[in-house]
Amino acid sequence: MEFVLSQPPGMDDRKRAPRRPSKAGDAKEPGWADGLRQLYNSVVHEPLPDSFDDLLKKLDRAKNERD
Structure with a gap:
């Protein structure tokens, strides 16, 4: 069994857009x-x-035994 964890779109630092410079009044x-x-x-x-x-x-085996 293999699990692949993925991040929500926009959360991976490699794919994020560069920060734009802060403007006066921006938080x-x-x-x-x-x-x-x-x-x-x-x-x-x-x-x-x-x-x-x-x-x-173990959970997968138990499920397969029930099916």
Whole structure:
């Protein structure tokens, strides 16, 4: 069983449009937003833990036995 995690459109840093310069009166993005975005991206790209993969395989086997 293979799982592929994907990000919502526009969330992948490699596909994001460059930031436009801030205009007077525009709300600035908080300084922590980049850090939060990087953390989110790193978690999304982490491999599935073996224990979680084992649990999913057990659930699939149980489902197949019922069918």
